[in-house]
Amino acid sequence: MDIKEAAQIDAAEQSDGDIAADGSGSTARRRVVVGGLSAAALSVVPFLTRRAGASGRNVAATSSSSSGNTFTNNSTDSLNNDPTGASTAASTSGSGASTGSGSGATPGSDGGFNGTGDSTNASSDITIGGSAGSTADTTGDTEAATTTTAPPKRPTDADVTTLSFVQSMELAIRDLYDLAIDLGTFSGAQGETINAIRDDHAAYAQSISGLLGRSAPNAPLADLVSKLKADFSGSADAMLKAARTLENDAAATHTEVLGTLVGVDATSIIASILVVEARHATVLANFAGVADLDDQLADDGKALSASDYTK
Amino acid sequence: MNPSELNSPSADMLPAIAEHQMSRRGLLRVGGMTVAFAALVAACGDDLASDKHPARIGTAPTVPKLPDGVVTDGVLFRTATSVHYSIISGYNDISKKLGKLTADQTKIVDDYITAHQAAIKDLQAWSTKAGSKPWTCSNPRFDRIYLQIIKDRITGRPKQGSEETDVAPSDDPNRDAVALVHELEALTCAMHQSLVPQFSLPTYRAAIIPHGNTAARRAAAIAHIINPDNIVNPTTLENANVNVTTTTAPATTTTIQNIAQSSGGGATTTTAPSSGELQQYYAIPSQFGILSAVQFAVGAFPSGQQFTLNIETPSLNSFIYDYMTDC
Numbered sequence: 308m309d310i311k312e313a314a315q316i317d318a319a320e321q322s323d324g325d326i327a328a329d330g331s332g333s334t335a336r337r338r339v340v341v342g343g344l345s346a347a348a349l350s351v352v353p354f355l356t357r358r359a360g361a362s363g364r365n366v367a368a369t370s371s372s373s374s375g376n377t378f379t380n381n382s383t384d385s386l387n388n389d390p391t392g393a394s395t396a397a398s399t400s401g402s403g404a405s406t407g408s409g410s411g412a413t414p415g416s417d418g419g420f421n422g423t424g425d426s427t428n429a430s431s432d433i434t435i436g437g438s439a440g441s442t443a444d445t446t447g448d449t450e451a452a453t454t455t456t457a458p459p460k461r462p463t464d465a466d467v468t469t470l471s472f473v474q475s476m477e478l479a480i481r482d483l484y485d486l487a488i489d490l491g492t493f494s495g496a497q498g499e500t501i502n503a504i505r506d507d508h509a510a511y512a513q514s515i516s517g518l519l520g521r522s523a524p525n526a527p528l529a530d531l532v533s534k535l536k537a538d539f540s541g542s543a544d545a546m547l548k549a550a551r552t553l554e555n556d557a558a559a560t561h562t563e564v565l566g567t568l569v570g571v572d573a574t575s576i577i578a579s580i581l582v583v584e585a586r587h588a589t590v591l592a593n594f595a596g597v598a599d600l601d602d603q604l605a606d607d608g609k610a611l612s613a614s615d616y617t618k
Numbered sequence: 619m620n621p622s623e624l625n626s627p628s629a630d631m632l633p634a635i636a637e638h639q640m641s642r643r644g645l646l647r648v649g650g651m652t653v654a655f656a657a658l659v660a661a662c663g664d665d666l667a668s669d670k671h672p673a674r675i676g677t678a679p680t681v682p683k684l685p686d687g688v689v690t691d692g693v694l695f696r697t698a699t700s701v702h703y704s705i706i707s708g709y710n711d712i713s714k715k716l717g718k719l720t721a722d723q724t725k726i727v728d729d730y731i732t733a734h735q736a737a738i739k740d741l742q743a744w745s746t747k748a749g750s751k752p753w754t755c756s757n758p759r760f761d762r763i764y765l766q767i768i769k770d771r772i773t774g775r776p777k778q779g780s781e782e783t784d785v786a787p788s789d790d791p792n793r794d795a796v797a798l799v800h801e802l803e804a805l806t807c808a809m810h811q812s813l814v815p816q817f818s819l820p821t822y823r824a825a826i827i828p829h830g831n832t833a834a835r836r837a838a839a840i841a842h843i844i845n846p847d848n849i850v851n852p853t854t855l856e857n858a859n860v861n862v863t864t865t866t867a868p869a870t871t872t873t874i875q876n877i878a879q880s881s882g883g884g885a886t887t888t889t890a891p892s893s894g895e896l897q898q899y900y901a902i903p904s905q906f907g908i909l910s911a912v913q914f915a916v917g918a919f920p921s922g923q924q925f926t927l928n929i930e931t932p933s934l935n936s937f938i939y940d941y942m943t944d945c
Contacts, residue, residue: 345654458818496849500902503850507905514906558831566824571815574823578814578830582807582907585831586838590849590901593842600726604835606828 462518462570469564470515470573471524472613476560477512477580478527480553481505483539487550492543497594504550504587511580518573528616547595554588555608563610685941687934691822692750694813696938698826699741700757701809702734705802707756708765716772717795726843727799730836734806737829744825755945759936764929768798771917771925786918793896794916800840800899801914801929806833809931811907830907838901851900897924 462470484505487493493501516523538549561581568574585606592603709727713719719727742752772794774787788794810830814823842849897915911928918924 496847499855500849503855503902507902510905562824562827562831565814565827566820568820568823574820575815576906578811578823578827579907579909581827582811582830582834583902583905585834586902589835589838590842593839593901600729600839603839604832606832606835 458569458571460570460572462568462573466568466570466573467519467522469567469613470519471522472528472616473560473564473577474512474515474519475524475526475528475616476531476557476611477508477515478525479529479531480557481508481512482527482532483535483553484508484550486536486539487546490540492546500590500594501550504554504591507583507587514576514580518576530616531611544595547591551588551591551595552608554584554591555606556611557608558584558588558606559608559610685939687937687939687941689816689934689937690748690750690940691817691819692745692748693937693939694816695741695745695748695822695826696750696753696940697757697932697936698809698813698829699738699745699753700755700938701760701806701932702738702741702829703753703756704760704765705806706731706734707761708768708798708802712765712769712772713795713798716769716791717798718792719795720792723792723796726840730799730803733832733836737832740825740829744822748822750940751943753938753945757932757936757938760932764927767927768794768914768916771927774918783920786920788917789919796840796844797897797899797914797916800837800844801912803833803837803840804903805912805929805931806830807837807907808909808912812909812931834907841899841901841903844899845901848898848900850902851904854902854904895923 484501488498488501488505512525516525535549535553538545540546558581561577561584565574565577565581568577588606588608589603592605597603709731713727714724717723742754745752770785772788772791775785777784807830810826810833813826814830817823817826897913909931911930914927914929915924916927
């Protein structure tokens with residue numbers, strides 16, 4: 308018998324064996340298929356975890372900062388609304404911890420899996436381990452980061468109250484200039500300038516109104532108008548002196564307001580108003596006949612207080 | 619026994635060979651195990667290569683690491699201080715030295731210098747409070763890109779580099795010197811206004827803006843001296859719907875294009891401003907404080923128009939960072 312015959316005999320025996328034990332043959336085949344599918348599933352796991360943004364390394368870094376899901380919308384809002392503008396690592400940590408425990412993103416204290424699949428279990432495992440020891444891992448490889456918290460752009464509740472007073476002040480100043488303009492006291496270059504200054508204050512009130520939205524009072528300070536009404540309705544000299552003083556007071560008010568505002572958008576507007584009101588004061592001093600330069604440049608305004616005036 | 623029988627295995631050896639040969643089932647089993655093991659190793663492996671640097675042949679010096687320019691509140695105070703120093707330099711080295719100022723004008727400039735010195739003292743104190751070292755000299759970039767150029771336009775100099783002609787000396791150094799005072803005060807005002815929203819704390823904002831307030835007053839005063847007839851910018855008056863009567867004629871620029879013309883393309887006619895037309899300065903240039911570049915027209919009128927320099931408020935490339943220690 309040559310080798311070909313032997314091979315035929317072996318093949319025949321093998322075939323007989325398969326037929327005789329057909330159940331065990333299909334089982335082996337099934338095992339091979341299951342093994343291949345398992346391999347394919349395992350190879351897809353890292354890809355899926357990366358797509359979900361929850362790789363083991365990221366979870367470890369997160370847990371080192373706050374032992375939970377820190378970067379939630381709640382924590383971001385709390386940073387933006389922080390009136391002090393200081394770094395709030397403690398509050399961030401607190402909100403993160405509460406979010407984490409509430410959402411059930413981490414496994415229970417018994418360490419059991421939540422049954423949502425291997426990928427979830429894998430990331431959860433790293434979260435548990437990261438709470439204790441991942442801080443050293445993450446800080447060891449990177450330089451110390453500068454922690455800065457940008458102040459909010461929008462006005463805070465306290466800012467809204469302050470800006471409402473400022474808007475009413477600007478509207479009162481506009482109304483006072485209207486009194487002088489209606490009397491026709493000024494003409495020529497002075498008349499143009501008084502008109503322009505009046506419109507400037509109207510524009511300031513509008514810009515603050517745009518910042519406040521529906522919260523804007525859009526009403527002048529009645530007490531301020533009644534207090535200065537006589538001066539603005541009187542002689543040109545009296546009006547110019549009163550207007551100059553009022554511009555200085557307005558500039559001083561804006562300076563004081565800048566020391567309280569937290570929202571950055573409002574600070575930009577107030578600063579841009581303040582510097583032009585300072586120019587108004589200098590021009591009005593010149594109109595009023597103040598010849599001395601030092602006197603023209605004098606910045607002796609007194610800030611108006613909201614407690615002294617009612618709408 | 620023939621040779622073929624010698625090479626072929628005997629019938630006794632065949633079962634042993636059959637036991638050890640690789641069956642199809644075995645091959646699949648081993649193959650599946652290999653693939654599964656390889657997938658497991660790949661999944662557990664690190665994604666990042668340990669060496670992030672590209673391969674390099676030979677030796678090369680280590681690339682120096684530039685210091686980090688962190689913009690802090692102290693840096694902003696230091697920068698404002700440096701610009702005040704630069705402005706004092708501009709007054710002393712340009713306006714007073716080259717401007718042939720009258721006694722009254724000199725007094726004004728001296729008063730302004732005194733005001734800037736007071737501002738420097740205050741800003742240096744705030745620099746310390748904000749955790750930075752006070753700056754004690756002018757802003758090097760500001761001096762280089764603005765003051766030196768202005769000086770050249772007043773004194774004149776031979777052509778340099780790719781320039782086609784020499785820079786002619788100013789036809790009226792006094793005019794340019796006084797105009798410079800206005801422009802530098804307007805810049806000071808804009809700088810302090812621009813710094814306000816950059817500070818992190820309201821206290822610092824309230825500390826920086828008074829210097830913008832006083833600079834605005836100084837700018838208005840000098841503008842009124844230069845241009846007493848036109849106090850408010852005509853554009854502002856037009857925006858405010860005020861009946862404008864001004865002595866300032868706006869520049870006329872007419873451009874006519876006829877792109878449908880078949881021969882020679884469009885005809886373009888531009889009427890240049892008349893020779894000697896001066897830049898106008900207004901005590902109230904706008905409704906709100908402006909942060910755009912301060913435009914300064916300076917020097918002679920070699921081709922009908924003055925050289926115009928855009929002076930910008932300090933930014934990232936002109937801040938005095940904490941790592942800068944030498945004046």
